[in-house]
Amino acid sequence: MANQLFFDQAIEVIQAIPVGRVTTYGHIARYIGTGQSARMVGWVLKNCSLLELPAHRVVNSSGLLTGKHAFPTITYMEEKLRGEGIEVNNDKVVRFKDLLWDPAAEL
DNA sequence: ACGGTGACCACTT
DNA sequence: TAAGTGGCCACCG
Numbered sequence: 375m376a377n378q379l380f381f382d383q384a385i386e387v388i389q390a391i392p393v394g395r396v397t398t399y400g401h402i403a404r405y406i407g408t409g410q411s412a413r414m415v416g417w418v419l420k421n422c423s424l425l426e427l428p429a430h431r432v433v434n435s436s437g438l439l440t441g442k443h444a445f446p447t448i449t450y451m452e453e454k455l456r457g458e459g460i461e462v463n464n465d466k467v468v469r470f471k472d473l474l475w476d477p478a479a480e481l
Numbered sequence: 482a483c484g485g486t487g488a489c490c491a492c493t494t
Numbered sequence: 495t496a497a498g499t500g501g502c503c504a505c506c507g
Contacts (some may be wrong), residue, residue: 377504400490403502409490411502416488423488434489441488 380408384418387477391431394459395475396467398435405477420444430454437470 383406391397399412408414419429423444430451434440439462442451452462461468 380503398490399488403490408502410500412489412491413487413501414489414503417504419488429488432488435491439488444488 377414380406380411380414381418381422384415385422385425385427387481388419388427388429388432390477390481391428391475393428394473396431396433396437396455396460396470396473397475397477398433400435401474401476401478402432405481416441431458431460431475433467433470437467437474439465439467 384402387397387402387405399415402415403409403412415432419427419432419441423429429441430445432441439451439455442448442465445451452465455462455467460473467473
């Protein structure tokens with residue numbers, strides 16, 4: 375595939391997300407260089423949800439768990455996050471701004 | 482071949 | 495402050 379690079383880069387960044395932290399599609403896309411192709415990040419995640427990617431640590435720019443429907447159960451993502459010390463309330467990450475992990479800044 | 486859709490984001494009214 | 499619009503790229507019917 376021609377977009378294999380994007381694929382690999384995305385996986386690399388996602389796997390680097392520290393436990394107890396979260397990041398967004400936009401930040402990942404931006405770090406890779408695609409910039410505005412945040413949608414593709416979501417596509418990659420869905421395609422790689424079978425791998426060992428901590429996809430549950432990736433949320434949208436509002437801290438909302440938009441991808442929970444791609445998991446075995448709707449609550450799976452939330453439970454997983456809580457298990458790592460991340461509080462989730464009404465499908466959104468609590469103190470999202472504090473837990474946000476920016477690859478460009480910390481990688 | 483073509484249009485619609487999607488785990489989205491940022492800028493502009 | 496809130497809603498609308500464009501852009502991105504791959505997949506599916």
